[in-house]
Amino acid sequence: MDFGKFHFGSIAIDGVTYEYDVIIDRGKIRKRKKKPSKKFREQFGHTPVSVAEKIPWKCRRRVVGIGKYGSLPVMEEVRLQARRRKIELLILPTDEAIETLATKHENTNAILHVTC
Numbered sequence: 001m002d003f004g005k006f007h008f009g010s011i012a013i014d015g016v017t018y019e020y021d022v023i024i025d026r027g028k029i030r031k032r033k034k035k036p037s038k039k040f041r042e043q044f045g046h047t048p049v050s051v052a053e054k055i056p057w058k059c060r061r062r063v064v065g066i067g068k069y070g071s072l073p074v075m076e077e078v079r080l081q082a083r084r085r086k087i088e089l090l091i092l093p094t095d096e097a098i099e100t101l102a103t104k105h106e107n108t109n110a111i112l113h114v115t116c
Contacts, residue, residue, distance in 0.1 A: 006098055008115060011114050018114065020114065024110040026056070033053065036054075037050040037075075044073040046072060046116070048073035050077065051075070055078070055081075058109070059087060060088065061090065064097065064112075065093065065095075065112040068114075068116060094113055094114065097112060
């Protein structure tokens with residue numbers, strides 16, 4: 001994958017600009033559907049990543065880009081699920097997550113938050 005510019009609110013991947021959170025699942029890109037996690041918004045002050053979402057678990061490593069300023073919460077259940085499945089979980093600001101994906105992407109899925 002070729003990661004282009006990342007700005008607050010948008011990310012370019014393989015020449016396509018996305019203005020929403022994305023999920024990378026075995027090389028395919030799709031919009032993050034966070035509606036199942038919205039019920040936790042009040043608890044966290046932000047819609048977190050939760051196991052209620054359709055998270056692609058078929059990987060050895062998962063990178064979660066938690067936004068430009070690191071504000072996206074990742075619920076403990078996601079961390080526990082990764083441990084149970086023996087998946088390395090990296091939670092990084094999105095710009096660092098992109099750098100990691102650009103250099104080490106084999107068997108890696110990702111959730112990238114493009115704002116805050």
